[in-house]
Amino acid sequence: xxxxxxxxxxxxxxxxYLPEPGRGKAVASLVLGIISVVFxxxxxxxxxxxxxxxxxxxxxxxxxxxxxxxxxYASRSMATAGLVLSxxxxxxxAISIxxxxxxxxxxxxxxxxxxxxxx
Numbered sequence: 001x002x003x004x005x006x007x008x009x010x011x012x013x014x015x016x017y018l019p020e021p022g023r024g025k026a027v028a029s030l031v032l033g034i035i036s037v038v039f040x041x042x043x044x045x046x047x048x049x050x051x052x053x054x055x056x057x058x059x060x061x062x063x064x065x066x067x068x069x070x071x072x073y074a075s076r077s078m079a080t081a082g083l084v085l086s087x088x089x090x091x092x093x094a095i096s097i098x099x100x101x102x103x104x105x106x107x108x109x110x111x112x113x114x115x116x117x118x119x
Contacts, residue, residue, distance in 0.1 A: 025063035029086060032082070037085050040092040063075070
């Protein structure tokens with residue numbers, strides 16, 4: 001029979017668990033970057049994705065700063081991926097918004113009612 005069976009030795013002097021600094025912000029920036037890249041094409045919904053991309057940019061920059069200050073670089077690649085995806089989502093959302101504005105203004109500038117003779 002094993003000497004340690006039923007005899008658990010817990011280390012009572014263990015420091016409490018502290019989460020990695022910036023990890024939550026890195027995850028949030030990655031999620032917001034993915035959402036902004038996936039949904040940029042949705043017309044006027046791209047305004048919301050542009051806002052989410054800006055929030056993702058801010059979170060990823062803050063996460064990278066927190067990691068650098070703490071000297072912990074475990075989740076730095078996640079923050080970098082969130083930063084890149086947020087930039088891509090912001091650019092694509094801006095292109096989508098501009099193209100929607102151009103299309104709507106082109107449709108409104110066309111005087112289609114001049115060519116319809118109902119009366």
